[in-house]
Amino acid sequence: xxxxWTLICKQEDLVEGAGVAAMVSGEQVAIFYxxxxxxxxxxxxxxxxxxxxxxxxxGLVAHLQEQWVVASPLYKQxxxxxxxxxxxxxxxxxxxxxxxxxxxxxxxxxx
Amino acid sequence: xTSTVSFLTTKPHIIVIGNGMVGHxxxxxxxxxxGHDAFHISVFGEEPYLAYDRVHLxxxxxxxxxxxxxxxxxxxxxxxxVRYFTGCLVIKIDRGAKQVMLQNGESLAYDKLVLATGxxxxxxxxxxxxxxxxxxxxxxxxxxxxxxxxxxxxxxxxVGGGLLGLEAANALKNLxxxxxxxxxxxxxxxxxxxxxxxxxxxxxxxxxxxKVYTDTATKDIVDGESAFxxxxxxxxxxxxxxxxxxxxxxxxxDALAHQSGLTVGERGGISVNNHCQTSxxxxxxxxxxxxxxxxxxxxxxxxxxxxxxxxxxxxxxxxGLAGVxxxxxxxxxxxxxxxxxxxxxxxxxxxxxxxxxxxxQDEISQSYRKMVVSEDGKKLLGAVLVGDNSYYxxxxxxxxxxxxxxxxxxALILPAMEGAPVGxxxxxxxxxxxxxxxxxVSKQDISDAVCNGALSVxxxxxxxxxxxxxxxxxxxxxxxxxxxxxxxGVEVSTDLCEHFxxxxxxxxxxxxxxxxxxxxxxxxxxxxxxxxxxxxPAVGSILASVWNDYVxxxxxxxxxxxxxxxxxxxxxxxxxxxxxxxxxxxxxxxxLIVLGQVAKEYGLYTKVTGGQRIDLFGAxxxxxxxxxxxxxxxxxxxxxxxxxxxxxxxxxxxxxxCRYGVNDSMKMAxxxxxxxxxxxxxxxxxxxxxGCTRECAEAQSKDIGVIATEGGWNLYVCGNGGMKPRHxxxxxxxxxxxxxxxxxxxxxxxxxxxxxxxxxxxxxxDGLEGGLDYLKEVVIDDKLGLCAELEARMQHxxxxxxxxxxxTLQDPEALKTFRQFVNYEGSDSNVVFVEERxxxxxxxxxxxxxLIAKVG
Numbered sequence: 010x011x012x013x014w015t016l017i018c019k020q021e022d023l024v025e026g027a028g029v030a031a032m033v034s035g036e037q038v039a040i041f042y043x044x045x046x047x048x049x050x051x052x053x054x055x056x057x058x059x060x061x062x063x064x065x066x067x068g069l070v071a072h073l074q075e076q077w078v079v080a081s082p083l084y085k086q087x088x089x090x091x092x093x094x095x096x097x098x099x100x101x102x103x104x105x106x107x108x109x110x111x112x113x114x115x116x117x118x119x120x
Numbered sequence: 121x122t123s124t125v126s127f128l129t130t131k132p133h134i135i136v137i138g139n140g141m142v143g144h145x146x147x148x149x150x151x152x153x154x155g156h157d158a159f160h161i162s163v164f165g166e167e168p169y170l171a172y173d174r175v176h177l178x179x180x181x182x183x184x185x186x187x188x189x190x191x192x193x194x195x196x197x198x199x200x201x202v203r204y205f206t207g208c209l210v211i212k213i214d215r216g217a218k219q220v221m222l223q224n225g226e227s228l229a230y231d232k233l234v235l236a237t238g239x240x241x242x243x244x245x246x247x248x249x250x251x252x253x254x255x256x257x258x259x260x261x262x263x264x265x266x267x268x269x270x271x272x273x274x275x276x277x278x279v280g281g282g283l284l285g286l287e288a289a290n291a292l293k294n295l296x297x298x299x300x301x302x303x304x305x306x307x308x309x310x311x312x313x314x315x316x317x318x319x320x321x322x323x324x325x326x327x328x329x330x331k332v333y334t335d336t337a338t339k340d341i342v343d344g345e346s347a348f349x350x351x352x353x354x355x356x357x358x359x360x361x362x363x364x365x366x367x368x369x370x371x372x373x374d375a376l377a378h379q380s381g382l383t384v385g386e387r388g389g390i391s392v393n394n395h396c397q398t399s400x401x402x403x404x405x406x407x408x409x410x411x412x413x414x415x416x417x418x419x420x421x422x423x424x425x426x427x428x429x430x431x432x433x434x435x436x437x438x439x440g441l442a443g444v445x446x447x448x449x450x451x452x453x454x455x456x457x458x459x460x461x462x463x464x465x466x467x468x469x470x471x472x473x474x475x476x477x478x479x480x481q482d483e484i485s486q487s488y489r490k491m492v493v494s495e496d497g498k499k500l501l502g503a504v505l506v507g508d509n510s511y512y513x514x515x516x517x518x519x520x521x522x523x524x525x526x527x528x529x530x531a532l533i534l535p536a537m538e539g540a541p542v543g544x545x546x547x548x549x550x551x552x553x554x555x556x557x558x559x560x561v562s563k564q565d566i567s568d569a570v571c572n573g574a575l576s577v578x579x580x581x582x583x584x585x586x587x588x589x590x591x592x593x594x595x596x597x598x599x600x601x602x603x604x605x606x607x608x609g610v611e612v613s614t615d616l617c618e619h620f621x622x623x624x625x626x627x628x629x630x631x632x633x634x635x636x637x638x639x640x641x642x643x644x645x646x647x648x649x650x651x652x653x654x655x656x657p658a659v660g661s662i663l664a665s666v667w668n669d670y671v672x673x674x675x676x677x678x679x680x681x682x683x684x685x686x687x688x689x690x691x692x693x694x695x696x697x698x699x700x701x702x703x704x705x706x707x708x709x710x711x712l713i714v715l716g717q718v719a720k721e722y723g724l725y726t727k728v729t730g731g732q733r734i735d736l737f738g739a740x741x742x743x744x745x746x747x748x749x750x751x752x753x754x755x756x757x758x759x760x761x762x763x764x765x766x767x768x769x770x771x772x773x774x775x776x777x778c779r780y781g782v783n784d785s786m787k788m789a790x791x792x793x794x795x796x797x798x799x800x801x802x803x804x805x806x807x808x809x810x811g812c813t814r815e816c817a818e819a820q821s822k823d824i825g826v827i828a829t830e831g832g833w834n835l836y837v838c839g840n841g842g843m844k845p846r847h848x849x850x851x852x853x854x855x856x857x858x859x860x861x862x863x864x865x866x867x868x869x870x871x872x873x874x875x876x877x878x879x880x881x882x883x884x885x886d887g888l889e890g891g892l893d894y895l896k897e898v899v900i901d902d903k904l905g906l907c908a909e910l911e912a913r914m915q916h917x918x919x920x921x922x923x924x925x926x927x928t929l930q931d932p933e934a935l936k937t938f939r940q941f942v943n944y945e946g947s948d949s950n951v952v953f954v955e956e957r958x959x960x961x962x963x964x965x966x967x968x969x970x971l972i973a974k975v976g
Contacts, residue, residue: 022942026678027685029937032944040942045650056950058187061965062694063948067682067741071652073618080653082682082690087653099196 014108014115023050023114028066028079030055033116038105039066039079040114041090046077051090052105052116057081059098131160132231134434135220137210137376139165141174142407142423143236144191147202149431156200158438162228163197163204164220167259170194170206175420178291180263185965189260213380215400232402232434235377235390236427239370239408239418244279248341253348254364257288266365270295273362275347277301279338280368281308286457288367289330293458300331300359302351304368307334312453312464316481317504320488324460324507327486333359372409372416385411394445395433396426404430412446421557422449428560450520450557454505454512461509466519467492467502475501478530482507489533491515498524503533513596521553546596546603555600556586556593563600570604577601616877617654620647624802624877628662637667638675657681658877661764664800665872666913668920670927671763671800672934683762686938687924688744693951693962696744697737698724699761700751701797704771704789704809705732714754718747725959731768731806733759738960740947742940748925758925760797764878766805769793770818774811774828783828785811788857792826795861798921799868799914802875802884806841820848823881824864829853833860837867837895838885846882849892852900862911866899869910 017031023042031038037055055063060083068079071087078087078096087096093104106117134150136143147163150156165171172189180189187193197204212221219227241256243249253273255266270276276292278285281303292299301308307318308325322332337354344350347360372389383391383399389411396404396412407423408416417423425446432443454463470477474495481488487507493500500518505511511533518525518532525532551564561584569583577598581587587594615621620643622630627642636642639659643651651659660679664671671677671684683689688696700715715734719726725737739747748758761767771789775781789809799805808819809826818841819825825836831854839848852863875884888894897903928934940947952968953960963971 018942022936024677024937025674029942030940032941032946037941037948060692062692063950064682064690064694067685067690067694069653069656069681070678071654071656072650073652077650083692083694085653099192101195 014117017114017116020109020112020114026070028068028070030063030066033105036103037063038116040107040116041066041070041077041079042109043070043077043090048091048107049109050107050114051077052107053079053088053090053093054103056102057083057086058100058102059086059095060084065102131158133160133162133229134232134234135228135230136161136163136234136236137220138236138238138373138407138409139163139167139171139204139206140236140238140407141171141191141420142238142427143234144171145424146234146236146406146427146431147197149428150435151196151200151202153431153435153439155431155435155438156202158435159232161202163202164208164210164222165204165206166209167261168207169260170197170204172260174258177257177260177263178287178294180260181267181291181294183964186260210376213376213403215380215403218402230402233404234430235398235403235405235409236407237373237376237409239372239416241366242369242371243366244338244368246338246340248349249366251341251349251364253362254341254366256366257284257291263291266291266363267295269363270297273348274298275300275361276363276365277349277351277359277361278365278367280366281305281332281334282311282367282369283309283453283455283457284370285367286325287455288365289325290458292363292365293328293330297363299329300333300361301325302333302336302338302353302359304337305334308332309462309464312462312468312504313506314469314490314504316479317462317468317488317490317506320481320486320506321457321460321462324486325458328458328460330458370408370418372411374409377405377409385414389416392426392446394429394447396430396446397433404434406430413448415448417449417451419449419451419453421560422446422451424558425449425560450554452516452519452557454509454516456509461505461507463503463505463509463512463515465503465505465512465515466500468504470502472501478533480530480533480535482535491529491533493525493529497529500525500529500532505533513593517549517553521550523548523550546599549600555596556584556588559585559588561586566597566600567604567607570601570608575605616658617652619643619649619651619655622646624658624662625874627659628666628873631659631662632666637663637669639663639679640675653681654877657684657764660684661800661802661877665917668798668800668917670922671924672928672931672937674933677934677937686741686744687758687762687928688739689762691737691962694948695737695951695962696739696741697735697761698739698744698747698751699729699733699735699759700756701759701793702733702768703793703797704769704786706771706786706790711754711756714751714756718750722747723953723960725961729768732770733761733768735761738953738962740940740951741938742947745929745935745938749929752923752926752929757797757923760924763800764803765798765800766793766796766807769807769809770822771809772811772816774809778811780814781811781828782830783811783833785809785817785826785828788826788828788833788860789817792824792861792864795918796864796868799872799917801868801872803878803880805868805881821845822848824848824867826860832856835860835863837892838881840880840882842880844882846886849885851892851896863899865914866907866910867895869914870895870898870906873910 028039028041038052039055041051055066057064064082068082071078077090093102108115171191209223210220211223219229221227241258276297277300278289279302281301289299289301308321339352339354342350344360348362351359374384374390377384377390390405392405392410396406398405406426429444429446436442452465470492475492478491490504492502503515553563565584569580574580574583580601587597656679719736727735729735769789769792771785774785805823807824808817808822810817810819811828819827820836821839821841825848827834833855834853835851836848837851840846952963954963
């Protein structure tokens, strides 16, 4: 089965080592561009379930215990970019498959 | 739910009835020991929610939502194959057929059954107790109903002055009701407190505006004249109130045990043995519904202990070893009720044979403490504390571990005097000492966790769960962890984080000496890995302190915390506040009008800050550049309220206007603010300048304080308001303008060079070896030969100042990052404002739900 990919934006819309927000079928998605990582781009929900606001795209990207994570700008909990798992709480937020192809950024349906 | 609820495999089936804190803990215990592999587990909860933290139920009224209080979102259950059913009442147990029957008529077979049905609130059968506007305080639904009613009325009364009653009274008070408490017993908290303690607590609570009636029996409740109810008391008096909340104790929820013929106690409660088995070996009962040794335990910690022993017993065969048995539990407790500390340890009522008592009472600061000791004075048997719980931890440890009391044991409840023995050091605690009673974690468990690699309080919490129940032992836990680390010979690490094995001071020097200009360069030469949210902003700040580059340069942007990245202060809903610089708090009417116009145009909430400037709240990300364009056009500069940098120089009006002023504090304040406004420092810095010794600008509570004298300026350093106030130290007297600036340059640069990350000047000074005298030697006597360099560094910062917003507006690449979405022009629909006092503020969760409901 082929994954249906949606074109979101251009690479130049991303910020190196940080996140931006995108709207995908009515859902807010935080897209992170991490050139040092294998995947290069990650997509998780923009909604911080602890701070209860759409802010995760504006958090700091960190590399902890061999995983790429973002620290929420509100209360600093970490969310794993590849899985949406919160490191401090028993919470997992939605995440999407994402890819960089040429200068185009795509994401796929919910994982 | 479907009607075919059988499993295909042959694993035995455990049904847990009740999904409160204890029922949930049981499931956690099973999962922790692999029990989900040995059994199918199904959980039934009567309430529509999964288990939530009933201990902190009152926080539902102070901003927490149901999700905050939830013990799990269900993922723990899902991941381990535990089936759960909320809003699902079990109405019958058929022990012969080993089946339970649900309200919807379905039946389900079990092999083992665990009753964790908890308790229900006891409502005294006073005539009128079922009238409208009467409530109990147990579930989230109860609280919703109370909140709805409280919105429409003014007076509320709690029947019951025990622990839960006072908790409920606090909630009513927080809901804005005129609150009364009616207690049948002669004192408040009759179970935990003695007469005198109860009296002190009553006085304190009445001091907070809650009316307390003790020794008062309610005869009946009828229609009121000035309020909804009238409560007629046995002595002929009465009380008018709109809302009545019954909190007169709990009763075990043992209906299923009665129905199925299990042995129950005379006054209720399902009888259990040390494994928490009921009279039917296949049925267990745990928590507040269980009666052990003729006692009900109405606290969460014993409930958890029961859950653990039941789980251990069920898994004995699976694990090949016997679990712990339940042999009673300590009912000592400490609480903050209506802001008053109350603690009760062991035999609070001094009922032990031959016991002796020490009492300390202070009617001025309203505190009362009692120690009950054994006849020979060697052991602590119990204690009562009202007004100050700082004595609790030490007393509890003496009690729980039966440690011999020191000579002069009374010192344990006396106020700390100079030379008096301080509390029991953690060294003195035996390995068996229970540190966290909620999760039954001993000192030994913590040492073991540390030995096995949990090298921080956070890690230890994760491994042992200590301090994750009521949280009362958090401070003690930290001491035990530190102690264990010390014992291991682990030097408590001063590394910045896992990426840099250096302190901030080391990194500062490396950056400066190695002329390092970017994070990646520093990471490559002196660090490892890819960086994190600790080291990135810290290094970003160091780079800015040393080189003073534009912070949104491509190579720096990902280092910035969100506030620095968007040059504004993020608020709880993800919008930002904007604070233009207003040096010294001096502003022309024209500029003030501009601020007003901009705020009005964008509907921003407007407030004067403590630092004499104006904060505009509620701007969205994409509005920030537009707003700043307007502010800059009117001559404003960024106020750097978002940065770890100079905030404001607060000032009084000084000698130009004030009849007492001895020098022009206004002019000095503006000069200082303009000089240091670009400095990036380890933490924020606040200044103030007062024009005379009356000190209207409160300069002694600032990082840098300047006070005019007849002979010039007095300089104070390292003061702080905020969380831990510290008076500034007088650093030098009667300075002329030039020397004042020179000293401030040197002090600030020396701080910027040597402080830890996020360390305010006050803490830096407290930790500075040699203290104030040393700082004077460095800054005034140039002991380290650094002064010229410190001044030159500061001059560089001053000379390279740029308004970051001005630079940003000219940089199309930087401006692009202020888009709300990269692919969509709309706004964040979760940002919702409501109006209050003629301005906008973020809608609360419940307001949002209502607004959405209306729209939907």
